[in-house]
Amino acid sequence: MAVDIRVPVLVQDPVASGERSLPRMEWVRLRGEDVVLDGPVSPRVAVLDLDAITGRLKRGARYQPPVRDGEPGTFRLQDPERLDAADVIQVSVFGAVLRTLEMFEEDDALGRRVRWAFEGSQLLVVPRAGEWANAFYQRESRSLQFFSFRHRLPNGREERIYTCQSQDIIAHETAHAVLDGIAPDLYHALSPQAVALHEAVADLTAALAAFRCRPLVRQVLKEQGGSIARSGAFSAIGEQFGKALGHEKGHLRDLHNEKTLRPIEGGRPEDVVTSVEPHALSEVLSGALYGVMLRLHEALKDEFALKPQARTSLVAPAETARHALPPEDAPEPPLEYRDYVSDEAWQEARRRMSGKALAVAASRFKRSLYRGLDYLPPGEVSFADLGRAILAADQASHPDSGEQRTWLCQEFVRRGIVRHERELRVRTDFEHRALDGVDMDTLVKSDWAAYAFANRHRGFLRIPRGVSFHIAPRLVVEKLYYGATGGQRTRRIRECLFKVSWKVDEPDTLPGSGLPEWRQVTFGTTLAIDCETRRVRVLLTSDRHLTRKADRDGMVRWLMEEDLLRVGEDALGPDGRPLCGTIRGEVSDGILRVVGTAHMLHLTEQRRFARGGG
Known part of the structure; x- marks a missing residue:
């Protein structure tokens, strides 16, 4: 049976805490994982602390199970006040990641355990991944990686800055991992706003985590x-x-x-x-x-x-x-x-x-x-x-x-995101004949039934004629809904999230770029259904306005100018593996497909830092 754990989490980074006269640590109680081991390690999160000199895995913090039923487990820390101690870094990072996950998973938010976008159940967290002024989430390695760097003080001395000691940075990078599981297509999106959306949600998650810090x-x-x-x-x-x-x-x-x-x-x-x-x-x-x-x-x-x-x-x-x-x-x-x-x-x-x-x-x-x-x-x-x-x-x-x-x-x-409020209007909570007589259990469990439903109702789901499409695994979630006027009651509503996507070839209008004349992009529809009433909660299809196509042209141009987009073998390193710092372009039948634009979502923009900026 899962037990809660009580762990220390840094209130803010050491400098901000000192300037605001805050305690450096806050001890928090977190909802229990199914199993907690030395490391810290749980079925969903594993801390891998590397030795900066040898590159070997450091010994993990020791887990201390609860003494009595109802009490939380914890970790044995030699000196909880020493922020650069290996065990303190390991446990505080582990706690901050789990605290962020808990925020997403609460019954009045997503109402479920998050799923990762990669195969497997465990997110790897590397608190000291190497020498670099950066931090990032990477789907390919299933990891959050936090780096450190030396900073020269005005008095001439040097201090080491650990990105894993900033709780807003940990919450930010954890949010990237969570969002990748919710909306995996964003990892390869070519629209600037789609990629920037990832960054905005991560920043807002950092703020929400700070709102939970009582000190x-x-x-x-x-x-x-x-x-x-x-x-x-x-x-x-x-x-x-x-x-x-x-x-x-x-x-x-x-x-x-x-x-x-x-x-x-x-x-x-x-x-x-x-x-x-x-x-x-x-x-x-x-x-x-x-x-x-x-x-x-x-x-x-x-x-x-x-x-x-x-x-x-x-x-x-x-x-x-x-x-x-x-x-x-x-x-x-x-x-x-x-x-x-x-x-x-x-x-x-x-x-x-x-x-x-x-x-x-x-x-x-x-x-x-x-x-x-x-x-x-x-x-x-x-x-x-x-x-x-x-x-x-x-x-x-x-x-x-x-x-x-x-x-x-x-x-x-x-702020110019839309010109008129009517562009944000969306129909909610309505009946549609496409759902008449639909067996919800079969729709959720059977890929064949889901495909047949989508093919039969292409117009309703806004799937273009003649294109093949992909049905994501249906997700049934139970969420807390709030009562009507004057009521104190809440209700738990089960809804089915039905997501379908398809590929579209659009012309590349960048003369002299050396790229194929066509590129492939993905669009899709989300259909949310009340499992009990079969009423449509919402039907939303991704934005296909002409201005979005112009935005993608601008993104490709910028990627080329910054030398971030590499096509074919140019995107591979000497070992034949994809380069981590680039966006990969794949060409098939004269059509370009861009892969991994989320690699731009390092904590700070890579190219500016490489040129000596921030």
Whole structure:
């Protein structure tokens, strides 16, 4: 039987913790794995700590089983305060990875154990993979790899920076692995927004992990008067890393931004993103979504300052009830009347309620984002595709609480992701004759039945005529849904995720590139079905707008200019194996297929760092 474990996890990286006068470690209790062994090793995550000199595997941290039933297991650490000790590094990384997985898997998020995109059940985690200022997830090696590098201090001394000591970096890279399992086509996507989507979700996951760190939340809310917008503690990605590399702002990226795809009235020209580079482009999407999170937090502070429950149009009563704070964090009773108190008393009441508001807001934001990933269609997707998927998932789970959906639409228009809010509209919760009489168990279990269903209903699923298609294994998930207006109840709904994808050949319009005249890209449809009623939760097909084709032209051009795209034998090393730092192009019958564009998703852009930048 699985047991819980209690492990230390770094609050932030050592520099950020010191600057904010935070404790360096937080001991957290995590839901038990089926088995936990020395290493640490579990059936899903295995830490492989390598000796920097010999390259051999270091001895793993020793697991200590619980003494009594109901108690958590733990690991024997010689000195928990010594952050560079091998056993502390091994256990803290293991804990941070599992904590991130737990966030995705909770019953009010994905509601299931995550699956990897590679064969096998175990993600390998290498906390000290070598000398390099980077970290990355790699499907081919089934691993997360964290590197370290030397940094010269102003006094002339050197210090070693471990990327595995930044909890936002660990959460970021773990999110790449999780998202690869949910939407594996993104690993080979050629659309810039599809690749940047990966980066944005990983950055937002880092912020969500920080919102769960109680010492950090207490300190920031106390120092910032209950605001999360005035501190980079949650929004800044890679603070120690960015400072060491000399980034102007002292971090790699900031989710609290005004990045946009087209100029904003009164905005700064430098906020307009024209690059197809994934890290730069991702800030438009992450900034838009993080802006919704900030707005929700501020609105909930207003609500909770006056009454125990927020208005139903903002959050369902059951959402608030789910997040009772521990006694030491419980706020004082709310005010009775806003009109009869001073501004000072009002702001103090809002500050007292900021912790409760943050717990509810972060949970709602996590739920909508991660469930939106489930609804994301296969293949070449856009930011707008994710927006539609989030809106559909949130509408299904919170039909009476739609203010955040309005804010999301406004942000996507304001930042130029879509021109009009109507582009984000999607039909949800409807009946369709294609599902009349369908045996759901057979549809889920039988590949033949699934193929026959898709072939019979090509028009409904938007599969082009005459093309072959691929049916992904059907996924039946049980998710927590929130009750109707005024209700405290929650419901568990079983739904089937039916995903079909197909290949399309499109012309390559880059004269003189030396590439084939045609390239192959993938599109697809996600159909979410209520298993009990056979009603359609949502039907979403990946974006095939002409502007997306132009974006892919731009991506190919950029890959060629950066010497990242290698075709045929040029993509292989002396040992005949694919080079890790390049994107591979395969040519068959005069058609180009691009493989592994996710190799660009290192923590920091490889080419800029190689040229001495960040």
